[in-house]
Amino acid sequence: MNEKELIESGNMKMDWARNHMPVLAIIREKFEEEKPLKGLKVGMALHVEAKTAVLVETLAAGGAEVSITGCNPLSTQDDVALALNIRKNISCFARYGVGSQEYYEAIDRVLDSRPDITIDDGADLIFKLHKERTDLLPNILGGCEETTTGVHRLHAMEKEGALKMPVIAVNDAMTKYLFDNRYGTGQSAWDGINRTTNLLVAGKNVVVAGYGWCGRGVAMRAAGLGASVIVTEVDPIRALEARMDGYRVMKMSDAAKIGEIFVTTTGNRDILTAEHFKSMPDGAILANSGHFNVEIDMEALNSLAKTVRTVRNNIKEYDIGGKRINVIAEGRLVNLAAGDGHPAEVMDMSFANQALCVRYIAENKLPNGVHRVPQELDNYVARMKLESMGISIDELTEAQRSYMSGWECGT
Ligand SMILES: NC(=O)c1ccc[n+]([C@@H]2O[C@H](COP(=O)([O-])OP(=O)(O)OC[C@H]3O[C@@H](n4cnc5c(N)ncnc54)[C@H](O)[C@@H]3O)[C@@H](O)[C@H]2O)c1
Ligand SMILES: O=c1[nH]cnc2c1ncn2[C@@H]1O[C@H](CO)[C@@H](O)[C@H]1O
Numbered sequence: 001m002n003e004k005e006l007i008e009s010g011n012m013k014m015d016w017a018r019n020h021m022p023v024l025a026i027i028r029e030k031f032e033e034e035k036p037l038k039g040l041k042v043g044m045a046l047h048v049e050a051k052t053a054v055l056v057e058t059l060a061a062g063g064a065e066v067s068i069t070g071c072n073p074l075s076t077q078d079d080v081a082l083a084l085n086i087r088k089n090i091s092c093f094a095r096y097g098v099g100s101q102e103y104y105e106a107i108d109r110v111l112d113s114r115p116d117i118t119i120d121d122g123a124d125l126i127f128k129l130h131k132e133r134t135d136l137l138p139n140i141l142g143g144c145e146e147t148t149t150g151v152h153r154l155h156a157m158e159k160e161g162a163l164k165m166p167v168i169a170v171n172d173a174m175t176k177y178l179f180d181n182r183y184g185t186g187q188s189a190w191d192g193i194n195r196t197t198n199l200l201v202a203g204k205n206v207v208v209a210g211y212g213w214c215g216r217g218v219a220m221r222a223a224g225l226g227a228s229v230i231v232t233e234v235d236p237i238r239a240l241e242a243r244m245d246g247y248r249v250m251k252m253s254d255a256a257k258i259g260e261i262f263v264t265t266t267g268n269r270d271i272l273t274a275e276h277f278k279s280m281p282d283g284a285i286l287a288n289s290g291h292f293n294v295e296i297d298m299e300a301l302n303s304l305a306k307t308v309r310t311v312r313n314n315i316k317e318y319d320i321g322g323k324r325i326n327v328i329a330e331g332r333l334v335n336l337a338a339g340d341g342h343p344a345e346v347m348d349m350s351f352a353n354q355a356l357c358v359r360y361i362a363e364n365k366l367p368n369g370v371h372r373v374p375q376e377l378d379n380y381v382a383r384m385k386l387e388s389m390g391i392s393i394d395e396l397t398e399a400q401r402s403y404m405s406g407w408e409c410g411t
């Protein structure tokens with residue numbers, strides 16, 4: 001495709017996404033009217049694809065000047081990046097498949113815009129701000145963090161007294177993690193795996209590592225596709241939940257021997273290691289839908305491999321001596337690096353939270369540290385989403401409200 005065709009394709013993807021993001025549309029309308037971000041610069045490092053682009057244009061509609069790059073070298077969609085770049089007050093520095101140097105140079109270019117507010121997915125901008133670009137910190141009003149791992153890292157920085165700006169943990173809004181991490185990852189991880197492998201899930205042993213919000217989504221949808229699901233955990237309560245939800249629970253060293261498809265969702269490292277690769281059945285398929293590319297120990301797999309070859313677009317086969325292990329999308333987030341990411345209706349809620357939190361930062365002076373998404377914003381997103389789905393719910397009567405808050409009657 002030439003540049004013009006790429007831009008057309010990016011615009012088409014954005015139109016489709018925009019039409020399925022009704023809560024963000026309500027916020028965009030308000031932003032257009034009220035311009036709450038007028039005069040502010042927003043710097044972003046998110047997965048650059050169509051739903052993110054709709055968030056970017058929403059912020060620009062609010063009066064912000066937006067600079068954006070990717071937060072994963074394999075999740076950028078170049079047509080969308082180009083379509084964003086031609087829009088007024090938006091600069092996009094993301095490109096698909098960049099190496100580490102170009103990836104971090106693009107982060108620097110976003111910071112060169114001297115943002116007032118940052119939006120991260122995995123805290124890349126915030127790390128650079130604290131490690132190399134500390135001169136920019138006094139200018140920062142605050143930041144927003146999209147994902148679980150980013151929030152964990154920010155809490156660790158805060159605990160050590162290293163966090164020098166306020167950040168809102170957008171991931172921890174209930175209208176984010178209960179839907180995006182669970183139903184979003186549950187659907188889009190399988191979308192990525194299925195469109196890439198073109199194999200059957202029914203009847204296979206699927207091993208899901210981690211039974212957090214992502215893991216329970218991935219396990220639930222695997223079961224729906226007819227898999228026999230095995231869960232591995234380190235948390236006894238979550239392991240118990242997985243068992244009582246109907247899955248087999250065992251150690252990874254045992255699961256590795258019988259798993260046919262493995263999906264990691266832990267946010268941790270070294271979940272699948274050399275020991276596991278050696279005991280896996282021939283032809284095992286590995287995918288990561290959790291954190292970066294360290295959940296599957298790719299270094300160990302590379303050193304075990306006698307040969308490595310691409311066997312299908314986005315699938316590498318590692319022959320470790322008479323046994324073949326297949327890895328999708330280099331062990332990076334399978335839903336984004338081998339698919340189009342979460343469904344638009346789910347990102348509608350995540351990004352509605354982002355837009356509202358950017359406005360909140362612009363209008364409130366927050367102290368340094370990690371902040372929760374204000375409950376009223378979380379409730380607003382839920383109410384708007386229900387409304388957009390044509391769902392009405394009951395309201396407490398006065399008598400019910402006082403019954404629920406009193407202690408004298410009914411016991
Ligand atoms: N692919 C996506 O689009 C997407 C979406 C949301 C979140 N994420 C990322 O996915 C990861 C998980 O997010 P979450 O919200 O589910 O987190 P979570 O904290 O709810 O769940 C993680 C689970 O993994 C378990 N775990 C940790 N180490 C383990 C190990 N060695 N073996 C087995 N289990 C282990 C934990 O006990 C926990 O139950 C994070 O890195 C997050 O940033 C990805
Ligand atoms: O399609 C998408 N566009 C933008 N962000 C996404 C999409 N799918 C998932 N995530 C976001 O990626 C984070 C993990 O890196 C998740 O927290 C999720 O919110």
Ligand SMILES: N[C@@H](CCS)C(=O)O
Nearest residue numbers: 071072121122291292
């Ligand atoms: N942005 C990072 C964080 C995922 S948890 C990534 O895409 O790998």
